[in-house]
Amino acid sequence: MRPPRPNQFIPPSAQRRDNAKRDYNASRPHSSLGHLTPQEFAAKAARKGCS
Incomplete structure (x- = not known):
């Protein structure tokens, strides 16, 4: 999915879906x-040197 253009209506x-997905994937254990x-x-x- 392409990111929206800055002047495109979301x-x-x-x-809400994108915020929930971002929260789930980034800040929840x-x-x-x-x-x-x-x-x-x-x-x-x-810190362990893994990539």
Whole structure:
């Protein structure tokens, strides 16, 4: 899916969906990542030298 152009209207439902998806994927802990958020997991991997 292409990102919208800056002047393109985005329906409120799409904004809510995108915000919920962003929240789920970025700031909520995931059991598959050892109950860390993706950001915490990436920081931990970077400290260990994993890429």
